Amino acid sequence: AGGAPLRDLARSAIPTAELPIADTRDDLVIYREWPTVLLAALPQLGTVAAAAYQTLPEVQQCTLHSRLDITVWKDVDAV
Numbered sequence: 001a002g003g004a005p006l007r008d009l010a011r012s013a014i015p016t017a018e019l020p021i022a023d024t025r026d027d028l029v030i031y032r033e034w035p036t037v038l039l040a041a042l043p044q045l046g047t048v049a050a051a052a053y054q055t056l057p058e059v060q061q062c063t064l065h066s067r068l069d070i071t072v073w074k075d076v077d078a079v
Contacts, residue, residue, distance in 0.1 A: 003023075006028075007021050
C-alpha cells in the first residue's frame, strides 16, 4: 500500500496502457528510456569512465563484458 502514491504518479506521468508496474514489497526500479541520445552527451562516458574501463581487467582480473555480480554460473542444460 505504501507504493500506491508512486505508482499513481508514474501512471499520470507516463499515460500508456503498457506501463509495467510490479507489485513487490522490497524492490524499486524506475526505468526511463530516452532514444537518440548522443553517447558523448552522457557524463557517465567521460574521461573518468574511460580510465575505469581501461583499468578494470587489471584490477578485477576479469573481462570487461562479463557480469561481476554472478558468482555461480549454471549450465544452459541444467535442470
